[in-house]
Amino acid sequence: MARTPLRSDLLEQITGRVLDGRLPAGTRVNEVHLAKELGVSRTPLREALIGLADRGLLVSAPGRGFLVPPFDPGEARRLYPLVAELEALALRWTSPLELAGLPDALDAVSDEMTRALADGGDLSGLDDRWHALLLSRCPNPHLLRLIEQTKPLLKRYESAYFARDGHAGESIGEHRRIAAALREGDLATASSVLVANWVKALAYLGKDRR
Amino acid sequence: MARTPLRSDLLEQITGRVLDGRLPAGTRVNEVHLAKELGVSRTPLREALIGLADRGLLVSAPGRGFLVPPFDPGEARRLYPLVAELEALALRWTSPLELAGLPDALDAVSDEMTRALADGGDLSGLDDRWHALLLSRCPNPHLLRLIEQTKPLLKRYESAYFARDGHAGESIGEHRRIAAALREGDLATASSVLVANWVKALAYLGKDRR
């Protein structure tokens, strides 16, 4: 049998389609069509859809299947602070020992972002890497699971509305301040700048609706 | 068709079986047997199992199906503070307007608990009601979803190891202090007592392993 269940691959693929709008907000998911397009049967496809509904990336309408939830600016305003607080908590729960070497690794990514900002590289991917690295030492897998489940919801708004380079420079600066605070063991400052970083990202939402 | 999908009912039923130990920790779930026992086919049953795996109440072992995760005291020590912080966050995000009337309602439940403590009533259920009421005004549905997804994991430890009445009196006192702080609009005190309440519950874990 497949060592990796089909539903896992499908879940990723469908997540991608929701995030980039190939499955547009507000539309229903047609299981037969999608299954045919993905070359699988409806069973593992439905399993993936159920997983996505559990994460909130789809909603299940009894008798009508699954649908991509419509965009709601209010929801974005609730998601950003939530992810901010969760990441800050993960940071506060990372012990000083586990933080060893992390600031340097973070700044290395920041350097890459600075270069990408000049050459027009992939800022969004690097931003993701920076945050993933920040959380990589947190010893609470359940908290990490919640963060991983919530971020895609937020990324949907990001990719739909984000003025990509709008505040990239500012954001890199905040990232460096966080790394500096961590280097001095000042978790309180690090986590409050982190929250501010997320909240500012929210403020840029919708400023340049492409 | 069913207005409520079978998988939802099944999810609840199986949650109950995991929590009360009818599906013991460390064992595999046999889909055919369980489906027969519940009088349904494997399809909606698997859908429910996948939902439970997403919440962490089961784990999926590729090729070997689903299994009930073994108990791990370390996990309990990570779950209690997590739920504590999540509830405290939900409380801080509830606006003063929305809090109107809540302290009285909370104290009414505390009164019931005081009576139940004397007569040997259902303390655990009342405690759940108190916490549910506390969160009922929080305007962030995503945060509430995370809390609802995490609590069952914790309840499994509670029902397995909790010295039920061990600290009930103390806990009721904390509940009343939280309600009092809310009445005065002192969210900071309320949320810190709330965290302490959860952390104390953790401290009682394992003191009286039945």
Added chain:
DNA sequence: TAGATAGCTATTGTATGCAATACTGCGTCC
């Protein structure tokens, strides 16, 4: 006797089939 191995069974993962509901288009009635 311990370990390996081969064959068999049990169980999962995926595909397909079936029944009931939801949607669509057209006709009819007010």
Added chain:
DNA sequence: GGACGCAGTATTGCATACAATAGCTATCTA
């Protein structure tokens, strides 16, 4: 002209069927 209703189709939700792997037992070998 618009609302209602009805028939036909599309789609979901659940059940069953099939294929491949995992696990177990018994036998064989060193």
